[in-house]
Amino acid sequence: MVKIGVITGSTRDARVNKQVSEYILEKAKHVEGAEFELVDIKEYDLPMFNEAMPPAMANMNYDKDETTRWSEKIDSLDGFVFVTPEYNNAITPSLKNAIDYIGPEWGNKAAGIVGYGSTLGVAATLNLRAILSNINVATVAPVGGFSLFTDFEEMSTFRPSEIHNPTIQAVLETTVAWSKGLKSIRA
Ligand SMILES: Cc1cc2nc3c(=O)[nH]c(=O)nc-3n(C[C@H](O)[C@H](O)[C@H](O)COP(=O)(O)O)c2cc1C
Numbered sequence: 001m002v003k004i005g006v007i008t009g010s011t012r013d014a015r016v017n018k019q020v021s022e023y024i025l026e027k028a029k030h031v032e033g034a035e036f037e038l039v040d041i042k043e044y045d046l047p048m049f050n051e052a053m054p055p056a057m058a059n060m061n062y063d064k065d066e067t068t069r070w071s072e073k074i075d076s077l078d079g080f081v082f083v084t085p086e087y088n089n090a091i092t093p094s095l096k097n098a099i100d101y102i103g104p105e106w107g108n109k110a111a112g113i114v115g116y117g118s119t120l121g122v123a124a125t126l127n128l129r130a131i132l133s134n135i136n137v138a139t140v141a142p143v144g145g146f147s148l149f150t151d152f153e154e155m156s157t158f159r160p161s162e163i164h165n166p167t168i169q170a171v172l173e174t175t176v177a178w179s180k181g182l183k184s185i186r187a
Pocket of ligand 1: 010014015017018085087088089090116119121148
């Protein structure tokens with residue numbers, strides 16, 4: 001059994017992210033071999049990164065309580081599904097900030113990515129892949145991509161087409177399989 005966090009990718013009050021993340025969590029209930037939980041970066045309320053040491057050198061000892069709380073949550077997980085919108089062809093500053101906050105807690109784990117935006121979040125997904133590769137997170141090949149035009153009503157209420165089901169299933173199942181594999185190298 002592996003533990004997988006569905007990580008939200010947006011913190012603005014009017015975000016659609018929570019709807020998409022909760023939908024992914026619901027789909028994940030039918031995937032065997034893993035426990036999924038929602039990890040909402042908004043709840044961790046991380047200010048702009050201001051630790052004294054770069055996370056790669058901090059040895060998981062942090063100045064601030066909010067960093068330790070975030071570190072312990074990510075450290076407790078075996079893998080992740082990032083649900084990311086696209087802001088100016090990239091992930092949001094809040095998601096990048098949350099990733100930057102800590103280092104080894106992410107490492108040697110697997111991740112799936114589900115993007116959304118006017119162009120299915122493709123640029124944000126590629127941006128996130130490059131970032132995650134730098135902290136030893138292995139991203140699986142299947143990628144979810146929802147359209148603001150066809151998977152949302154008035155770009156605000158999530159009504160996903162069923163056409164995405166096989167891809168989302170593949171994202172979740174491959175993330176679980178890779179998370180199990182990578183758990184063995186962390187032992
Ligand atoms: C600052 C900003 C930049 C954006 N840039 C893009 C973009 O480059 N490509 C895109 O497809 N959508 C872009 N969008 C549209 C967002 O994908 C859309 O607003 C989405 O709902 C944002 O996710 P959220 O509501 O969960 O925060 C942008 C939105 C914002 C607020």
